[in-house]
Amino acid sequence: MLNKMLYNTVLSQTLSPCGKYLVAGNIYGDLAVFDLDRILNPVLELLSVEYNKPKHIHSIDSKKQICSLVSTEKFLIIGTVNEICGWDWKAVVSVKLSKPVWSIKIPSQTFLDYNDVNCMWLSQDSEKLYAGCGDNNVYVFNLEDGSLISTYKGHNNFIHSIHGKNQQIISAGEDGLVMLWDTRSGKSHNKLEPHTNNKVSRPDIGKWIGSAALGDDWIVCGGGPRLSLWHLRSLDAVTVFDIPDNGIHVSFFHDDCVFAGGTSKHFYQMSYSGEVRVELPVSATTIYSAVLRTKYSTLLSLAGSSPEIDLCTSLNYKDQVLHFR
Template identity: 75%
Template sequence: MLDKILYNTVLSQTLSPCGKYLIAGNIYSQLAVYDLDRILNPVVELLTSDYNKPKYIHTLESGSQICSLASTEKFLIVGTVNEISGWDWKNAVSSKLSKPSWVIRIPSRSSMEQTDVNSLWLSEDESKLYAGCGDNNVYVFDLEDGRLVSTFKGHNNFIHAIDGRQQQLITASEDGCVMLWDTRTSSNHNKLEPHNNSKVSRPEIGKWVGSVALGEDWIVCGGGPRLALWHLRSLDAVTVFDIPDHGIHVSFFHDDSVFAGGAAKHFYQLSYSGEVKVELPVSATTVYSAVLRTNPKVLAIAGSSPEIDLCTTFNYRDQVLHFR
């Protein structure tokens, strides 16, 4: 058990629809449930030494690492190996986790194939679930009945991250490519290869792209290549961010800023022009997950550590949660 504490790695996080609960998933098939109201607004008289530990820890029967998490109004969605499961939120935040409300199996060529569900993205109406997987494909499932609607094929190595906006989906892969897709036709209509751009290429780290986010006019992505802001239509690298990382695993847009982290001592808030607005020290040696609640503001940062950092002002760590 001591080893588990020392070597815990949190791969994924999500927030409940009400924003009250933070759910974190680790490599040991555990889901930690944190009551954010209790942690951020404690009653001093009732404060105990374990206030910053999970309210509950659920262990999944599959024993598979929890690669990705997502949330709808109804369900906590958990991506593991070879399958995606959905739990009713009331069940997910209760003391005992019962059987999931539904399970979707990832299509496979053989029973021996192990396919990690590395990234999940929901359509804006929450009717379709997009799963970026370790077999190089994106699978699209109808959440009403669980059926496979379509498959996006084009990458030749596993998919690290997916994001979307309206009728566009964007994917980032170990193969070094960022692909843009039309969700109506499941077709790839543009491709970006950051490792072929001398401004961002870092061959000593690799060509893999670990994170990608899609804005109205911009793409932000990084991995082995440096974190950079790309113009969506021209696919030109407009801003290359000068931060001391050894690989990017998280990036997203918020309030005209880029938030990013990875193998670095800090998590960054950056302007589109490249200015470092905030450097947040982090507990993890490598950040694999960051989730944001906008009202009231909470940013949760997690990775290769049993600690999860909570920030409410984005300028410093307010709390450090323990996943143990």
């Protein structure tokens, strides 16, 4: 029988609030819990061939892929199909996972049987959860009682990416739109269509946008169109990054640099002007998830179309490979 874990694809990751655990979710509904202390600070006398494998693998639902993960101080929040669930962190890191503490059904207004919660973003105070879904909508939930606060409508295909900063939300999707929303009014006040710009358009790959992120004065986005930096106020394309990729799925700002990856042999760290500062070789043929920790100590984890997850304790090189199997 085919060993499904050899063909594993990791769609999502997050870190525990204490910084001691990395959690990864895959297409088979499995949740892997890695003990970072054991992996990064091994006791030589107790070291075994299993040290870089999960401490636990929990099966959430074999019929539902784990599309997205975020964390609060109390809960690991899992976005699957048609549903968002919250598990107590104590249960997540234990041997046996109990039932979720709470769940929220996605109020789909279509006849889709499967409405993936493709991406989630938490407000800074962890009181509101923004979910980008397969029915083209962004839903805003109150985490205190699970109530639906608002629905952002404007995309005409499913949503790949959501991020927030300074009372703004940015969403991007399969329709090629990058939309800016005001969190106070719940209204869209601007949008980009990168595929219409000749400098970034790549018709052979498509118009979809796999990732978009907000900085103080900038937007970075990419997908079918080339990864590019846009000025937030003028919405002009300032930099087009010259990196070899066949689609971007991850992008974010950190320490005056742009980090990005996707269908490529490397994960990139670049200056705003386009200079490539770091090329990290990756195990997966496509990166779907990247998490960066700067609290406690620096940690970058990269995962995608592989059972291997690359762990970097320096942003300049890969120094550990974890095995989700």
